[in-house]
Amino acid sequence: MAKAPVLTPQADDFPRWYQDLISKAELADNGPVRGTMVIRPYGYGLWERMQADMDARIKAVGAQNAYFPLFIPQSYLTREAQHVEGFAPELAVVTHGGGKELEEPVVVRPTSETIINEYFSKWVQSYRDLPLLINQWANVVRWEMRPRLFLRTSEFLWQEGHTAHATQEDARVFASRIQRDVYADFMENVLAMDVVLGRKTTKERFAGAINTLTLEGMMGDGKALQLGTSHELGQNFAKAFNTTYLSKEGTQEHVWQTSWGSTTRMIGALVMMHGDDNGLRVPPRLAHVQAVVLAIKDDEAVVAKVREVGEKLRAAGLRVVVDDRTDTPFGRRAVDWELKGVPLRVEIGPRDLEAGTAMLARRIPGGKEPVALDSLETLLPKALEEDQARLLQESRERRLARTVDVGSVAEAAEAAATGWARIPWSELGPEGEAKLAEQGVTVRCLVGEDGSVPLSEDAPGTLAIVARAY
Numbered sequence: 278m279a280k281a282p283v284l285t286p287q288a289d290d291f292p293r294w295y296q297d298l299i300s301k302a303e304l305a306d307n308g309p310v311r312g313t314m315v316i317r318p319y320g321y322g323l324w325e326r327m328q329a330d331m332d333a334r335i336k337a338v339g340a341q342n343a344y345f346p347l348f349i350p351q352s353y354l355t356r357e358a359q360h361v362e363g364f365a366p367e368l369a370v371v372t373h374g375g376g377k378e379l380e381e382p383v384v385v386r387p388t389s390e391t392i393i394n395e396y397f398s399k400w401v402q403s404y405r406d407l408p409l410l411i412n413q414w415a416n417v418v419r420w421e422m423r424p425r426l427f428l429r430t431s432e433f434l435w436q437e438g439h440t441a442h443a444t445q446e447d448a449r450v451f452a453s454r455i456q457r458d459v460y461a462d463f464m465e466n467v468l469a470m471d472v473v474l475g476r477k478t479t480k481e482r483f484a485g486a487i488n489t490l491t492l493e494g495m496m497g498d499g500k501a502l503q504l505g506t507s508h509e510l511g512q513n514f515a516k517a518f519n520t521t522y523l524s525k526e527g528t529q530e531h532v533w534q535t536s537w538g539s540t541t542r543m544i545g546a547l548v549m550m551h552g553d554d555n556g557l558r559v560p561p562r563l564a565h566v567q568a569v570v571l572a573i574k575d576d577e578a579v580v581a582k583v584r585e586v587g588e589k590l591r592a593a594g595l596r597v598v599v600d601d602r603t604d605t606p607f608g609r610r611a612v613d614w615e616l617k618g619v620p621l622r623v624e625i626g627p628r629d630l631e632a633g634t635a636m637l638a639r640r641i642p643g644g645k646e647p648v649a650l651d652s653l654e655t656l657l658p659k660a661l662e663e664d665q666a667r668l669l670q671e672s673r674e675r676r677l678a679r680t681v682d683v684g685s686v687a688e689a690a691e692a693a694a695t696g697w698a699r700i701p702w703s704e705l706g707p708e709g710e711a712k713l714a715e716q717g718v719t720v721r722c723l724v725g726e727d728g729s730v731p732l733s734e735d736a737p738g739t740l741a742i743v744a745r746a747y
Contacts, residue, residue, distance in 0.1 A: 283612065286554050291498040296426070298548055302557050302616045305426045312424040312431030316541070319617060322565040323544055324434065328414065330467050330563075331436060331539065334459045338451075340410040340438055345392050347416075348383040353391035356517040360390065363484020367419035369431075385418040390485065390510070390536055393439045394518035401532060403523045404443055408451070409532075412438040427545030428502070428747050435540035441520065441532040445511070448533035449488075452507045453730070455537045456490040460505040468543065469560040469668035470494050470550055471676050472504060473742060474730050475722025480710060483536075487511035490730060493721045493742065495676040496549035499696040501721045501744035504546055507537035545747075550672055557618030558641050560668050561661035566619050567596045568657055571610060573626030575603035583625050586635070586653060590623075593654040595661075615640060620664055621657055625650075641667055680742075686712050689743045693718045702739040710741075719746055 283301065285293040299305055304320035307313070316324065332342070351370065354361040369385040372378060386392075393411065401409060414436050421431045438455065442448040456474055464470045472492040482489035486508040493501050514520070515531040524530050551558040561567050568590060572583040580601050587599035598619075600610055607624075614622055615638075622638040624645075629635050634647045637656075641664035648656055679696030683689045686709045692698035693713075702723055705713075710720050725731050726738040 284554060284556065287497060295549060298552055298556060299426050312421045314426050314430050320544060323563065324541055326563050326565050327543060331463055334463055335412050335438065338454060338459060340412040342413060343411050344413050345389050347386050349386055349392045351382045351384050353395060354384060356391065357485050357514055360485035369418045369420055387417055387419050389437055389439065390514050394514045394520055397441050398518045398520040401441055401520060401522050404525055407441060407443045407522060407532065408447060409441040412436055427541055433541050435538050437538040438536060440535045445533045448509055448535050452490055452509045452535040455507040456492065460492050460539060464492060464504060465669060467560065467562045468547060469665055469672065470546065471669060471673035473722065473724060475724045475742060476730050477722060478710060478720050478734060481720060483508045485510060485513050491722050494546055494550060495679065495697060499679050501697065501746040502546050504543060505539040508535060510534040510536060551668055556616035558668065559618040559620060561620045561665045564620055565596055566598050567661060568621040568623060569598045569600050569614050569619050570623045572601045572603055573607050573624055576627050579625055579627055579630055582630055586623060589654055590657065595657060620661055623653065639664060689713060690716050690718050693743055693745050698743040699740045700743060702734060702741045705741050713743060717745060718743055721746060
């Protein structure tokens, strides 16, 4: 009788495969309140690495970290009509505190444009105070009716940036810089994710924004996932909160603003873009465990060598775990590390020790080969870089192979059953977008024929990327 697979095969049931992997790789668990999640240490380790790399990039463009309250007066949200209308269905509202009814209900932070503008209006007085570039790492709550771990949860972790500028052009350039130099660079070079940079349609853009820039990735089943957004807010919030500055010419002017964010959804994307039927595959530059050194048997000399190799690899700059838990069967431990997607496994047993070799298992391309123990410090860094590049190449090849050019709404809907479609926006337009939405298909973004981000929906040669999405 054939042994049952550890995970439901992707081809049989992709959503079930996803849930199996999240659980068995010990990334997260469901929280006690519907829609919430507990991020387990291995999953949180991925988020910590994401945070550290993203934080460095955010600071490199001049933003500083701050923190704003979790509770926001409900009246703040009502000042910007589109904003409150867009978020109303998702709000969690507190009406009682300290055993009595509150004089004014407070909203649990769904996003922070309103409360940050309250303080921007105090902090900005003159053109000398601009640009004001703020970021915060926080949690937010958006009540989710159809939760799925990491992808859609009622509470999730993120960073949200908020900026104020003297001119619309300064704000536009900064929003684009965030999309390109922070998000796209991080996602491609660290997460090894192929992403498409584009502009959201009027229907899909952020509530209260005049423009939303997005990064879209194709998952293993051909669906799209929004991985990050950068918004031009115009002067909508500035006018609602009277955020003004004294210009060089001595006139009072409203600031121009941006906001931008990325979330723990990136962990879900990591699973669905790089995972396979054996588990997760973590990009080496992201991995908080790049290599695990395993003792195959409870042998004193083997255990000593495993610990020695681990120390040498750490000294060489690798992030290493030594697994000398010989009271747990080797096969079970190997499968567990494979599920977790650790890029490299260095396996050492008595025979390997005699031969001066180790068995090197590479998670990303697959396969094993014996290698000399004294070559590990030079061999492993090279293998990690090769495997990082391989993941990015695979994700790009998948998107290119499963994206087709179409000329009608019907063809776009058909293509979206298995992948993405590109269609001229002039052929689709808002009317065609509405027809696709009725079939569960959305315009993920607008792009130029050359892959650039169009300055407007009406820019010549603009194409719509159409797909089913998470």
